[in-house]
Amino acid sequence: MATNRVWRALSAFNPSTRRWVPTFPRNAMEQTRQAMVPQRFSLISWNIDAFSSRAVSRARLILGHILEVPKPPDIVFLQEVTLDVRAALLNDARVRVAFLTTDAEDETAFENVPFATMTLLSNARFASSLEAPQEATDGVEGEDKIVLGRVSRIPLPSKYRRDALCVEVVRPSAPGSVARLINVHLDSLWHTLHYRTQQLEILSGVLRERGCGGGIIAGDFNAISREDEALVDKNGLVDAWAALHEWDESGGATWGVGVGRRDRLGRGGRLDKIAMVDLKAEEIEVLRPGLIEVPRPGEKSLEIPWSDHCGLRCTFTI
Template identity: 55%
Template sequence: MLTSRLFLSLAAHQRSTTSLTHRFPFVSWNIDAFSQRPVARANVLLNHILDGPHPPPDIIFLQEVRATVRAGWLVKGAEDLTAWDGVPFATITLLSKARFASSDLDSQKELEGEGKFMLGPTTRVPLPSKYGRDGLSVDIIPPSPSTTPGTGTHFRLINVHLDSLWHTFPNRAQQLKILASLLREPGCAGGVIAGDFNAISPADDGLVEENGLVDAWVALHGHGQGQGHGHGKDGEGDGATWGVGVERERHDGLGPGRLDKVAMTMNGVKAEEMEVLRPGNIEVPRPGEESVHVPWSDHCGLRYACSDWNLLFDPRGP
């Protein structure tokens, strides 16, 4: 397994006080590796996440990150490019220094901020995949871990980009089964799997529940008409994160869809709020011609918040 530590310094965005409540705002976004100006688009998108209308999140999951894009960000412990070996893009997880502390701190001074979660192992979990996809798993350890026998000692955050297109549904089913099992390993009190699930078919919609997980959007907003598979005018209102606002007809028959999801364990973590973040546009200059504008990404992002992070249960059941 490939192991690395992915850590973003958000010191400039720290809140004036450190909250001891275990509530974490997340953002997950597939930032689109293949459209024009990937570095500029990614920078604008990340600035919007950090400096936009909402308070900056504590946890950011990004998918389709190109190596050239990663090089422009302040990321600690991910200097090597092995995550991009043989693949055009990878996932990256960014964690706020305001809420998390690294276990390999350089100085005692950085230990200030009692009440922070500590970072445990970070692992890229290989998956059966046509495209070389994996699950980026990060363990987080509460400031006061439980010592009760049979309860967990840490939570797990898993950033995913499941296989694409219709013919890889068997891969997606197996991938989510493997990742869900990671949330039930001994010592793990549960957690979150989030990112691009590539849920393009009705068969995909049952995978979260079949693996004993909770679909955060459904828990908060209900199923909605058609689960966002091409139903409705532009996908708004049913949680669609892809194909939203696209007016042209597609040859593959795909309409707006809820491709991006957040799946949680039934205990230990509670969804509080969730919304779809629509991308803005960036200008693309064309020499001798009028500039064009392209979206930051072909996906919308997801902003959500989870609370509780309760260690006092055994997620494996009786």
């Protein structure tokens, strides 16, 4: 069996929260040279839809769509991960071989909630202190790997017990500062706008704390109203889609695209977003889900999308 490199997401502000000890280059000149070179990363975020039929099969199709490409992403943010889907992800050979995965040691984050978030980081680009020093610094195209710092779940005011999954990463060439990768699923529906307002204000503050050199907030923002659309700018965050597609902001719709809904939320919303502080967005695109067949006893099978959300792929530099 392939070695499964994992790290665990623990509660924020807990003194026992795990920290990895970074491994830094020994040569000061090399350190300075690396600090001057931006590193490029690709991220895919996808709400995989916990409530539609065949959740595990749909999640596997989404995972295949994400990973079975010539150059898989460095970072994967997933929302609405159920316990069954979590188990399928952790048992997938592609994940076990190529990724470090949150929530692999226990089910703490999934207690008393119908689903949670998970983050996967490519072990070709990221390393923990548990790896040998020579391996931890052997990245892609001669770059040092990014070293994992603290992993935590930031508690948020929420009707639905939502939190934010935050991974701190450290460039060996810049050990005095961390960047934060925050995976979110903000509160849902119209009547929780006040919660989403508080949630995004808290998380934008996390990216500006002392010792943090910026970072990214990505996932399902549940941005269903005009008031939601203003929250990213209001909190001084750069909306990657708006920054790169000012001429076609409506093209970034990630929810309800060609999909009928049982509720009254409308169609074609840009619910999912990627926002950042002190990072530079290079490219962003919407990833459309395919279809899966759902058998119906005594009736013709029904085809449904892999998810009621599209995914987002973004390339950015640190």
